[in-house]
Amino acid sequence: MARSTFISDGPDFDQFNPQLHRATRARYATILLRISGVMPPPRRSMLFVPATRPDRFSKAIATGTDIVIVDWEDAVAANLKAEARKSVGTFFSDPTERSLLRYLRINSPRLEEGLRDLEALFEMETLPDGIMIPKVESPEEVLWVSEILTPYRPNIELFPVVENARGVRALAEIALASNATTVIGFGAVDLVAETGSDLSWDALLYTRSQVVLAAAEAGVECMDTVYIDIGNEAGLKTEAKKARSVGFTGKAAIHPSQIATINFAFSPTKDEVDFAQKVVEATTDDFSGAVQVDGKMIDEPVIIAARRTLARAERISSAASK
Structure with a gap:
């Protein structure tokens, strides 16, 4: 996909300059936002709630998840898709007792239900x-959703998932594909069914x-796939720790x-924060x-990592205090 298809951030945006492009994205902008005093909510965890079960919306918020995803997919x-579209009610506008993100997972825009x-x-x-776009196969899908929504809601976030x-x-x-993208996700269950892997x-x-x-x-955050063995907390802890060590910034929950x-697992430890503070000082x-x-x-690379650690810790602290 040619870079000329990017959605511009403005008339002077240099879409051929990778450093400028990355500076506008979530993963890199976190450090700049910390300096400016504007902190985005963390994206460590996300929990799905069927749109047909609005009685579970408040329960999902109470779990402490960073992202609640109302699911239309x-x-x-x-036979309940049409009902689901009418069941969201005022969830996205209702005030919450804490800071969190409320996303919506649509059906694939390649399908009639997605349209x-x-x-x-x-x-x-x-x-x-934000809008989670499932089973994305091409950048055109993301760009298309972006071009439809961003003129009416410039700040809406896109969350494409590859599966x-x-x-x-x-x-x-x-x-x-789009500067509206703040996070990408990995869905492994469909992939292993396709490849015959495990x-x-x-x-x-x-x-x-x-x-x-x-x-x-791209300078965006990334969410790891679900861990399907619900009763195996030790296994989840191990996998989440490995995912963070590879570079993931969060992980989807199935329960x-x-x-x-x-x-x-995706929060900086006290030792990590203390060391990062020493590096910056x-x-x-x-x-x-x-x-x-x-x-x-x-x-310099260690200094950048230290600043990112401090910014991440502050994002978590800021969200917890609201």
Whole structure:
């Protein structure tokens, strides 16, 4: 996909400059937002709620998840799709006791139900904070949804998810397709059904790495796939820790009981925050070269990582205090 198809951030936006492009995206902008004092909510965890079960909306918020996703797709039977579109009510406009993001998962825009979903959005009094686009196979899908929605809601976030081989092959282009994208997701269950693989860490490590690299290039955050063994908290903890070490910034939950474990895994530890603070304090804006902190050699990439750690910790703290 040619870069000329990007949606411009303004008349002077240099869409051929990767550094400027990344600076407008969530993963990089977090540091700048911290300096400006405007902190976006964290995106460590997300929990799906069927749109046909509005009685569960408040329960989902109470779990402590960073993102509640009202689902018009997989969680809704085909004969209930029309009902689901009418069941959201005032959820996206109702005040909440804490800071969180409220997204909506539509059906694939390649399908008739997805087109009906997009049409229904224009009948809603309040749009969600973001739109999850499932089973994305090409950048054109993301760009199309963006061009439909952003003229009417410039700040709406897009969350494309890759779930099959075609989507994985187009990851980089999908992540870069629209400046409305703030996070990309990986859905492994459909992928392993297609490839004949399994859900083990080793089997999916290559694909996970591709998701992280695409997110890093685009400057957006990335959410790992669900862990389907609901009763295995130790297994979830291990997988979430590995996902964070690879570069994921959050993970999807398949059950409310998983939220606390996921939030903990994707939050900086006290030791990480303390070390990051030492790194920042030991360097200045005009710092050049290297310095030692706790016996470790510190240079510019480590400083950037330290600032990101502090910004992430502040995002979490800020959300918890609201």
